[in-house]
Amino acid sequence: MTEDSSSTFDAFRQAEALVAQRRPLDALQVLAPVLEAEPNAPSVQLLAGRAYLGSAQLRRAEAAFRRVLELDPTDHYAMFALGKTLQRQSRLPEAQTQLRLAVAMSPSPEYQEALGEINARIAVERSK
Template sequence: MTQEPAEVFAAFRHAESLVARRRPLDALVALAPVLAAEPDAPSVHLLAGRAYLNSAQLLRAEDAFRRVLELDPSDHYARFALGKTLQRQSRLTEAQTQLRMAVAMNPLPEYQEALGEVSARIAVEGGR
């Protein structure tokens, strides 16, 4: 059964609100039909990645953010989120690479702070 565009949009907005209310597992349930209807929409994968990250499903989050970057390599937030996901997996050198790119694309303070944290950990602990 194909969903109408208005239904897909409403489901996406509902999933967004669930992520904002820190209910990532419920958001993923709401997002499932949207992912099926819009498999090549970067925004859908980005929202899924955020929900996965917020529910500590780090490998799924990584896959979702990498999919966003396949679809839109210029998405600086996806680079930042991928960097944070890799950082939580203690893959510091990979995280640093993604965070450096995010900062180069858009030097937001949040991105710069995350890069500083990862760079400091690498300096103390080594890259891994």
């Protein structure tokens, strides 16, 4: 491993820890050079998306999750995260589509709960 790749890896891990500590703005600062060095790495885009979502930068989060799905269309977590991002933007039908796909790919309780929330919100809005 070269010194550059080692420092990129260390910065990625540090940014990951900061996201886990709910410090998304700090994570984005640490992640900036990693994003520049590895713009086509799904893991880097996914982490950036999580940090953007955590800091309510919803359009940037959406773009990052969509980029992950361009790079890896089978990433069910990116679909779930994109669905949650769209939900926060009140784009419920689009969110529902992403969450349905995520549940179909990996029927985890977290994904199913999120889809249930969207389905309920859409049903309430239709009944108004």
